[in-house]
Amino acid sequence: MAPREVRVSWRPPPPDQTHGTILGYYLGYAPVIRKVGAGSPPQYNFTTVESSESGRGGVESEGVWTVSLDDLEPHTDYQVVVQAFNTEGAGPLSPPAAVTTREDAPGGSPLNLHCTGLSWNQVQVTWDPPESRLHHGTLRGYRLEYERWDGWSEASRKTQTRTLTEVLTGLEAATNYSVRVRAFTGAGDGPWSPPTLCTTEEDVPGRPVSVRGVVSGAGAFIVSWAPPARPGGRIVSYTVKWRVVETRLGGGHGREGTTTVAGTVTWVQVDNVLGSLVEVEVLAATRVGEGPSGTARVTLTNTVAAAIYSTASTIRAERGRDVTLPCGHVGQPRPQLVWTYQGRQVSGEGRLVKGDGGLVVQEAQRQDSGNYTCTVTNKHGYDHITHALTVLVPPSAPLVLASSSSERSVKVQWKQGDTGGAPITAFTLYYRKDHGAWTQINVHRHAHDHVLQVIRAIFFTVSVWEGGWWTSRRSAPPRLTLPQPPPTQPLPNPQHTQPLSFIERLSVLSINNAL
Structure with a gap:
């Protein structure tokens, strides 16, 4: 039987008590109300079962009637009574019979879902059970599903518990997560709660990546980097430290230095360096503190080869906006610069090369997505970087x-x-x-x-x-x-x-x- 259905069987009154032809039965049912001091009789809901009725029940062998009652509440105690009637009216009620419907999946979601950040990689989620009338059985536990709020995570993560709280671990720092919960019984899972927002606390950042140095002139170089793969929060500053590890004859000045720049800056030029080999460190900082350094070495030369200090990147942009792909570069003599798109030289309307070498894709459209490569060349050297551009558009209709x-x-x-x-x-x-x-x-x-x-x-x-x-x-x-x-x-x-x-x-x- 289904969770909202019970089957009721009974025998007709003895022949000497029918007092005529039985035309049918009134079948009554009422939930059992368990309240202290409740003494009022049950308020039965009656349905009529006629002798000529077919399809919903009927007479079985040896005069037994069987009828199915549906649209009941799952996991609920009911009292059922039967009353025969003839042309003169209804007879007395039968003694009540007790029956309990089967369990079903919960009919409501957990309530008051709340989230608290515990650390940079942990949050605690708490909630209340569904309304008691919607339990539809014995709650055996709760299932949780969580993922990054922005939707860029590959898949959601799941866990379950028997309590009304759970600590989620292994999260990313300073990140918003969408969390939802549902209850389950032995019969199945209930509906999900509306998702709530959980935010982890900030942490120190990881090390800057793609740190490199390129010679930009006599005794000068540019050091560049990309933000940490794990920023730990909002980057508030970068600190660039350098020191000479090998010097030319007569060297002795400008052996080391430190420069601090804003968290939006990704390159720094250092001048007046006396030395032949320089070691560079770049450290990122959030409001929590400074993270580990990314390092590079720069060999200073008398020639300035063509080189690019911008870093390769993956760029997502909204349709219809101008997108600038950077290609900051150095070289003496001035390098020849060429942009290619998907292996072919960039040309045509809607794409403009700026004076600093950057490429502007004007009013970007979906067909502008792809790989863009900047190449610089002079007689002393050659360098290139590639940017991957994705132009985002509304989804198609499902x-x-x-x-x-x-x-x-x-x-x-x-x-x-x-x-x-x-x-x-x-x-x-x-x-x-x-x-x-x-x-x-x-x-x-x-x-x-x-x-x-x-x-x-x-x-x-x-x-x-x-x-x-x-x-x-x-x-x-x-x-x-x-x-x-x-x-x-x-x-x-x-x-x-x-x-x-x-x-x-x-x-x-x-x-x-x-x-």
Whole structure:
């Protein structure tokens, strides 16, 4: 039997007590209310079982009647009574029989989900159980799912516990995480709670990467670097330390030095160095402190070979914006500079080489995505770097299907196509009941189906964060056997409904949003 269903069997009254022809039975049921001092009789819900009725029950062998009651509450104690009736009216109630429905998955999500940062790699999550009437059984524990809030993580992580709290470990510093929880019984999992935001504390940064030095003139060099792979928070400064480890004859001045620059700077020029070999250290710092150093060595020469001090990078940019790909370089004589895109020399409208060697991709479009290589050459040397550019666009409309439809509900399923280069952050369903107002439901980005009740028509949109705004695309409605809305009732434009308020929430909370 299903969790909301019980089977009730009984025998007719003895022939000498029927007092006529039994026309049917009144079948009553009521949940058992266990309250201190409760003395009032049960308030039974009655349904009629007629002798001529078929399909829902009937007479079995030896005159036993069997009827199934449905639409009950799972894991609930009920009292059931039966009352025969004939043309003169109803007879007495049978003695009540006790029955308990089976367990079901919880019908509600955990409440009051809350998160507290414990350290740079740990957060503690707490919650309350679902409403007791929605337990639908004995709660055996809770499942948690968490991932980076910005959606760029490859996959979500999962854990479970029997308590109302869990410490999540192995996280990244100064990072926002989306966490959701659901309860489970022996019959299955309940619905997920709405996700909440968890933020880890800052830490000292990792070491700067791609540290290199290039000769820029007589007794001069440029040292450059890229930010740490694990920044540990907001980089507030970089400190560059250098010291001469080999000198020319007569050297003795300018043996070491230290320079501190802002956290947005990625190169420094050092002049008036007397020496032939210089060792360089670069250290990043957050408000927590300074991290380990990245190092490099520079051999000072009398010639200045063509060299690039900008670092290769992976760049994500919103469609329609100008994107600058840096190619800071040195060389005497002045190097010849060439940009190539996907192996072919850059040319045509929409791409401009600046005086400092940087390439501007104007009003970038999806087709501008790819690898861009800057090459510099003079008689003393050759160098090159490659930038990988991804231009982000709104996702394509999902393919929406309707299955398991009935008079009261329809299960909507969908499949996402092109994501536009960015992770899907949410799905939004628009629907309406009868001829009422359109209703909007935000669905988790990992979901692929949703059950809607009393549906007339369904439209589906996908929304992504793009350049400071939510951009949405709307699919065509699925083909349903249920009536469609009249043409005079347009669907609200998803770009001007709830996603605008969602912007306020994400633009404030997603401080590490990759877009």
